[in-house]
Amino acid sequence: xxxxxxxxxxxxxxxxxxxxxxxxxxxxxxxxxxxxxxxxxxxxxxxxxxxxxxxxxxxxxxxxxxxxxxxxxxxxxxxxxxxxxxxxxxxxxxxxxxxxxxxxxxxxxxxxxxxxxxx
Numbered sequence: 001x002x003x004x005x006x007x008x009x010x011x012x013x014x015x016x017x018x019x020x021x022x023x024x025x026x027x028x029x030x031x032x033x034x035x036x037x038x039x040x041x042x043x044x045x046x047x048x049x050x051x052x053x054x055x056x057x058x059x060x061x062x063x064x065x066x067x068x069x070x071x072x073x074x075x076x077x078x079x080x081x082x083x084x085x086x087x088x089x090x091x092x093x094x095x096x097x098x099x100x101x102x103x104x105x106x107x108x109x110x111x112x113x114x115x116x117x118x119x
Contacts, residue, residue, distance in 0.1 A: 048101045049119040055098070062096035067110040074098060078105040084112040 037055035059073040066076035072094035082105040092107035103117040
């Protein structure tokens with residue numbers, strides 16, 4: 001008897017976690033957040049494992065070679081799971097967008113940091 005109410009409660013909680021969209025579309029609802037994102041030159045995109053809506057901004061210096069994050073609008077990093085040991089001398093590239101998801105190795109002061117994977 002208790003199982004049915006528990007299953008119903010779990011289904012309602014799961015439904016509450018789904019991103020809001022406009023009727024019949026995968027686009028996010030228009031809101032103050034969407035307007036603020038556009039004003040910053042960004043685009044709302046679904047990112048990460050949960051496909052949550054976030055403001056993603058393209059960086060003008062994307063792909064520029066770097067040895068420190070201070071040389072970039074975003075971070076200086078090596079994309080992917082590089083396998084480079086932390087502390088090893090390294091050159092990276094300026095990240096393309098503000099999207100933080102995926103695997104990358106940060107480069108600071110000309111040295112690789114620990115590889116980080118964010119989903």
